[in-house]
Amino acid sequence: MSVLRKVESAILWIDRTRMAVLDWSSSRTYLRWSYFTFFFFIFWHHVFHDGMHYVIAYMYAVYLLNILLRFITPLDFEDLCAAHEEAHGGTTLPSNERKTSKVTLEKLRSVDNMYEFKPFMRQMNEFNFWLCAVRASHLVTICMHFEALDLPVFWPLLVLYFVILFTTTMRQQVQNMIKYKYIPFNFGKRTYGTITRQAKRKTSSDNILGLLQ
DSSP: OHHHHHHHHHHHHHHHHHHHHHHHHTTOHHHHHHHHHHHHHHHHHHHHHHOOOHHHHHHHHHHHHHHHHHHHSBTTHHHHHHHHHHHTSOOOSSOBSSOGGGOOHHHHHSTTOOOOBOOOOBSSOHHHHHHHHHHHHHHHHHHTTOGGGOOOOOHHHHHHHHHHHHHHHHHHHHHHHHHHTOOSOOTTOOOOTHHHHHHHHHHHHHHHHHHHO
16 A cells, blocks of 8 residues: 555656646746757657658647647637628627627728727647647657657658648638638737736636646
């Protein structure tokens, strides 16, 4: 029994340490992404330099593309599409507290409009996007040490598949951005100092709480 208790205590300590590290890193965006970049380049250097694990590299690239699409896709994308169809071209992100279909470009451009808008909400926020990418990077870094996982494959065909997949999905994403008039990035957008920083801290705390649940 004492051995089981020690194992349980060790697992509990590891879990608490992991959550403490995630909590500490939640507000350190550049440090987090530098950590991901380190593992990202280690794996791809192994693939290109040693010429191994092409199948794992393809699966890794497809997974990163998938979570990237979730990161740049609006949370209420289906509602946006429905509102756009009802308004016949003019509904934009983000939604407001009133009836969404009544918000058109003409009303947005008017000086005296009273609509209050919510910030851009993603299907996957930045912290979860980073966390999923890091977990995948850890996994492929471990896999690259096992030669049994180096499946024989004609790698140019995998590259062609990924290029076609990336081109079609990103073209569709750009077409949606143009059609529904939204930009999934905050570059150049107006911020409000302390309010913005407090909102970012609150978002980071919510991310950690979501992981604990």
